[in-house]
């Protein structure tokens with residue numbers, strides 16, 4: 160049976176876009192074939208990314224008090240989670256975070272704010288931070304600030320943003336089950352606007368929210384259709400105080416199958432084993448590196464990760480290396 164996964168990777172490498180049936184087969188592959196599946200994905204990953212693991216560092220520049228109702232999010236209007244809530248950080252704090260990310264060898268520093276879309280004051284702070292970081296160090300800059308107009312996207316680009324993050328989160332069909340204060344289409348429109356402004360697109364989603372395997376495949380195919388540059392695959396680590404608090408985590412094997420499906424449907428795209436990596440993949444975490452080519456290090460928006468030293472040890476122990484920005 161492993162030969163069929165190998166055949167699938169050869170088809171993908173030959174440029175055949177993976178169809179829905181093949182994508183669903185990956186998600187329902189038996190545990191006995193898990194290593195063969197990972198091996199097939201690794202052969203694709205290696206062609207496009209070698210053994211590099213790109214490190215991304217997040218800066219949660221404004222936390223909590225969001226008016227939206229995303230069911231998974233501890234910063235939402237409906238969450239009662241015990242998190243740190245604070246207004247916009249000062250420019251100096253955001254720049255200091257970039258210096259630390261640069262010191263760790265991160266290729267991307269992503270400044271994130273909670274909320275539906277940025278206020279004029281938010282934009283002032285973020286754009287000033289972008290300008291100062293760009294002038295001081297060589298690092299790709301990403302921002303995740305919510306829904307964008309054409310003008311906001313152009314301002315971010317002008318200030319030095321290389322990329323925006325704006326996740327679709329899940330399929331069009333399942334989206335109304337996790338958010339009612341904005342629409343899936345609003346998210347797609349922001350992605351399209353940012354792309355038109357010349358920004359790279361980081362756009363992915365979250366699995367383990369009660370969606371079906373079809374929903375996961377729909378998300379992967381929608382992202383391929385949008386031509387995104389980077390796909391963060393987040394795994395729900397249910398947060399106390401959110402509407403999804405009662406859900407169980409996915410199994411580590413399901414997380415790996417999901418990553419393989421994203422790799423095979425979007426072979427040349429940066430795929431990130433993103434939020435919830437440590438909590439969901441557990442002892443199988445290192446196997447994610449054979450499929451995904453990037454991770455967040457130094458934690459997430461409201462939760463800590465295992466930490467940079469452990470991430471580095473994991474990368475090196477498996478014979479991978481930290482990716483660097485091209486000179």
Ligand code: SF4
Nearest residue numbers: 225227229232235273
């Ligand atoms: S818009 Fe962003 S910060 Fe607000 S609830 Fe949704 S995911 Fe959380």
